[in-house]
Amino acid sequence: MDPFEYAKSIADMWALGGKALLSAQEAGVRAMGTAVAPGMLPDMSMLPDLTAGMADLTRAGQSVTELWSSATSLSQALARKMPMRGGEDATVEATFQKMADPRSWFSVTGEMDEVLGRMAEGPRFSDLWDVERRYARVYRAWLNLRQRGLEQTAVVLGAWQRAAQLFGEQVGGAGDTVRSADAALHLWTETANRVLLEMQRSEAFLEAQARMIRASTELRMAQHELVEFYGERYGFPTRRELDDVHKTVTELRRELRALRRASAGRAAPASVEPASVKPARQVTKRKPTPRKARN
Amino acid sequence: MAAKETRTTISPAAGVAELAHFGSRILTGTRLLNQVRDGDVAIATTPKDLVWQEDKVSLHHFRPMTQCSVRTPVLIVYGLIGRWTMADLQEDRSLVQNLLKLGIDLYVVDWGNPSRADRWLTLDDYIDGYLHDCIQQICAQAGVSQVNLLGICEGGVFTTCFAALHPDMVKTMTLTITPIDFHADTLENRTGHGFINVWTRSLAPEDIDNLIDANGCLPGEFMGAVFNQMTPMRTLLKYNIDMLDMVDDEKKLMNFLRMEKWIADRPDHPGEAAKQWLKDLYQQNKLIKNELEIGGRRVDLGNITMPVLNVYAKDDHIIPPATSRALGDKVGTKDYTELALPGGHVGVFVGGRSQALFAPGVATWLTERE
Numbered sequence: 110m111d112p113f114e115y116a117k118s119i120a121d122m123w124a125l126g127g128k129a130l131l132s133a134q135e136a137g138v139r140a141m142g143t144a145v146a147p148g149m150l151p152d153m154s155m156l157p158d159l160t161a162g163m164a165d166l167t168r169a170g171q172s173v174t175e176l177w178s179s180a181t182s183l184s185q186a187l188a189r190k191m192p193m194r195g196g197e198d199a200t201v202e203a204t205f206q207k208m209a210d211p212r213s214w215f216s217v218t219g220e221m222d223e224v225l226g227r228m229a230e231g232p233r234f235s236d237l238w239d240v241e242r243r244y245a246r247v248y249r250a251w252l253n254l255r256q257r258g259l260e261q262t263a264v265v266l267g268a269w270q271r272a273a274q275l276f277g278e279q280v281g282g283a284g285d286t287v288r289s290a291d292a293a294l295h296l297w298t299e300t301a302n303r304v305l306l307e308m309q310r311s312e313a314f315l316e317a318q319a320r321m322i323r324a325s326t327e328l329r330m331a332q333h334e335l336v337e338f339y340g341e342r343y344g345f346p347t348r349r350e351l352d353d354v355h356k357t358v359t360e361l362r363r364e365l366r367a368l369r370r371a372s373a374g375r376a377a378p379a380s381v382e383p384a385s386v387k388p389a390r391q392v393t394k395r396k397p398t399p400r401k402a403r404n
Numbered sequence: 405m406a407a408k409e410t411r412t413t414i415s416p417a418a419g420v421a422e423l424a425h426f427g428s429r430i431l432t433g434t435r436l437l438n439q440v441r442d443g444d445v446a447i448a449t450t451p452k453d454l455v456w457q458e459d460k461v462s463l464h465h466f467r468p469m470t471q472c473s474v475r476t477p478v479l480i481v482y483g484l485i486g487r488w489t490m491a492d493l494q495e496d497r498s499l500v501q502n503l504l505k506l507g508i509d510l511y512v513v514d515w516g517n518p519s520r521a522d523r524w525l526t527l528d529d530y531i532d533g534y535l536h537d538c539i540q541q542i543c544a545q546a547g548v549s550q551v552n553l554l555g556i557c558e559g560g561v562f563t564t565c566f567a568a569l570h571p572d573m574v575k576t577m578t579l580t581i582t583p584i585d586f587h588a589d590t591l592e593n594r595t596g597h598g599f600i601n602v603w604t605r606s607l608a609p610e611d612i613d614n615l616i617d618a619n620g621c622l623p624g625e626f627m628g629a630v631f632n633q634m635t636p637m638r639t640l641l642k643y644n645i646d647m648l649d650m651v652d653d654e655k656k657l658m659n660f661l662r663m664e665k666w667i668a669d670r671p672d673h674p675g676e677a678a679k680q681w682l683k684d685l686y687q688q689n690k691l692i693k694n695e696l697e698i699g700g701r702r703v704d705l706g707n708i709t710m711p712v713l714n715v716y717a718k719d720d721h722i723i724p725p726a727t728s729r730a731l732g733d734k735v736g737t738k739d740y741t742e743l744a745l746p747g748g749h750v751g752v753f754v755g756g757r758s759q760a761l762f763a764p765g766v767a768t769w770l771t772e773r774e
Contacts, residue, residue: 302637306596309633315606323611329618352523352620359524362459366533 243335250328257324261317268308272301445661448489450500452512456541460516461534463541466504473507474770476575477546479538480512483558484530484673484681485627487666488512490753491556494662497754502763508770509546513538515671520620523675530677531565532699539566539573550575552770557581557723557749558681561691564731565698568707576773578713578766581723581749584705585692585730586685597721599634604686612682622678624670634721663754692730705731711739713769715752715762722749741769 276297308314333348340347456463480500482488491512492500503510513535518525542551552575555563560582567574589598616622632639650656673681690696696703712735716728725744732740743765747755752762 298637298641303595305636306599309599309636310602315603318603319607319611322607322615326611326614326618330614333618351520355521356524358521359529363529363533366537 243331243338246331247328247335250324250331254321254324254328257317257321261314261321264308264311264314264317268304268314269301271308272304275304276300440658440661442665445658445665447494447662447665448492448500449495450492450498450504455511455545456538458534458537460518460522461538462514462516463538464512464514465545466500466510466512468507468509469501469504470507472509473767474509474552474774475546476548476550476552476770476774477509477511477542478503478552478554478578478770479542480510481535481553481555481559481563482513482515483556483560483562484515484518484671484677485558485624487669487671488514488556488559489669490666490750493666493754494659497756497759499753499763502759503767506763506767508767511538511542511551517671518621518674519672520675523616523620525674526676527562527565527680528699531562532569535562535566536570539570543573549573552576552578554578554766555580555582557583561685564691564705564708565696565703567710568703568705569698569701571707571709574710576711576713576770577708578715578769579728579731580715581717581720581728581752582714582731583685583723583727584734585727586687586689587692588726588730589724591726592724594721594724596634598724598727600630600722601686601724601727603630603633604682607682607687609683609687612679612687616675616679619675621675622673622682624672627673628667628670631722659754663750692734694734705734706736708735709737711741711769711773712737713741713743713766715743715745715766717747717749717752717758718744719747719751720749739773743769 279296279300280293337347337349339345450466452464452466454462455465480488480491482491492498495501500510500512515530515534539551539553543549550573553563553567555561555577557580560579561584563574563577564579564582564584567577586601589601592598619626650660684690684696688695691703691705694702694704694706712731714728714731716723716725718725720728729742732742743761745752745761746757752758
């Protein structure tokens with residue numbers, strides 16, 4: 110799926126699906142409220158309002174859609190100017206056309222998005238009523254991450270358009286000097302590289318990426334909170350408990366190292382003769398053998 | 405006004421000939437790729453022995469290749485981002501082998517593969533704990549009271565801190581592509597250089613805390629993505645155009661695959677140590693200000709009184725030269741030497757031009773101070 114479809118479908122899906130989900134939840138809360146004693150269930154006003162987040166996502170999606178449409182037109186115009194030869198150049202031509210396609214830009218800067226996504230979107234959960242607010246936090250964090258991703262996409266697309274315009278001007282101005290696909294690819298690579306590097310140092314890109322990292326972290330934390338809830342309920346060791354254990358182990362190791370040093374110091378107080386120091390685990394030196402060492 | 409027509413034509417015969425030649429290259433390349441197995445792409449193959457280990461950290465001693473010319477052992481200290489194997493990537497481009505052939509008694513510390521269980525390890529643990537233990541172990545094994553340290557990148561910061569805190573245990577210190585003034589990237593402002601400095605400063609300290617807390621570490625994959633952003637078009641080209649250029653040349657292809665293997669080996673950076681690395685150093689620049697604390701003690705660069713050799717790469721886009729060279733004004737020794745090498749951050753180790761300069765330069769400098 111290209112980013113155009115991605116932006117549109119994400120925005121549509123969450124705008125429509127989210128609205129339907131909230132309506133269903135609202136009806137559910139009201140129904141439960143009348144069936145169960147008042148006060149046992151959360152008041153509707155306590156439930157998180159996710160509609161604002163969906164509207165923002167929709168707007169971000171529309172911006173990307175417009176930019177994408179413009180970038181695609183530019184890409185097609187550039188492709189028409191491409192010198193065509195065939196033979197070995199055919200591969201270069203194909204590569205050039207692929208690289209002049211706005212989608213290729215996301216295989217580099219989008220990698221960060223993918224990595225953050227993988228880091229944040231580990232387990233998937235089914236809906237459960239009694240942890241609704243935790244799910245809602247995950248849902249909201251997910252919406253936020255998608256919106257931040259689209260914002261960054263818009264910044265990258267803007268840079269691509271600048272690069273494509275510059276390239277177009279150079280090709281037009283160079284005339285016959287850009288004779289081969291190789292030369293065009295070289296020119297495009299240089300131009301795009303320069304513009305992309307400039308973009309990466311821009312405040313707009315750095316801010317967009319910082320916001321995306323923040324959103325990714327928030328989503329991961331929201332997921333952790335949900336898993337912790339289940340862990341405590343069903344008696345599984347939680348991430349927090351494991352972190353505590355690891356912290357204790359690390360601190361004990363530090364103490365052990367300090368004690369070992371102090372002990373070695375007492376054993377040889379007159380000098381710092383290193384031979385008196387006993388390592389934690391000394392490996393007997395093996396006789397040299399022809400085989401390769403372990404890595 | 406319409407743009408000039410730039411299309412050219414080629415004769416059918418020439419086109420067919422080109423196509424046949426290209427097809428032949430692809431066929432050869434495909435055969436080569438089909439024959440290569442991961443086990444064939446070996447890196448860090450110089451023979452060595454495991455001499456000590458604690459937790460995930462291990463110390464190795466390389467087997468000598470010639471008569472010893474410098475009695476004081478040299479310990480190679482790499483950082484926690486990437487792995488030391490860059491110094492021994494392939495036989496004909498190996499800092500390790502070049503030094504061994506010049507009679508250097510060589511050790512290397514490998515930090516292993518930290519996991520989430522190691523999230524609480526700090527720079528203090530690595531510098532004042534593991535590194536300290538390694539040096540004591542080398543002293544015990546070699547029967548000496550001091551070692552020569554050779555720090556690389558983040559490992560250079562480790563050795564700098566250690567040398568400042570324990571100058572009596574360090575005979576000389578060689579730094580390679582090591583950042584000391586983390587804000588000196590602003591002095592040059594070369595396009596594409598120092599992006600990590602700019603990028604890290606763009607984050608709020610609490611963003612870093614949260615990122616580490618949520619993941620328990622600074623994921624190696626994450627840092628890999630940051631590095632890829634630094635060379636955007638190179639990243640796009642390397643698996644199509646670049647690879648096509650070398651696919652039918654076995655030597656070039658194997659070199660490419662060895663480098664890929666090294667790049668793919670990205671250990672996770674222990675969480676608390678990563679917070680110090682990114683906040684105390686990249687953001688607050690504490691090292692050059694003599695404000696960094698390790699093991700409850702302030703790291704004063706003025707305490708570095710042993711001879712110092714500072715090796716930097718002229719075109720290093722990851723550690724801009726100015727960030728390394730800042731050390732010269734801060735150390736407490738007059739025996740301070742700089743060695744500027746051609747190439748970039750990785751090119752120092754694998755570039756053809758630096759092979760004749762790097763190891764011989766270090767060996768000569770060490771011999772003169774033995």
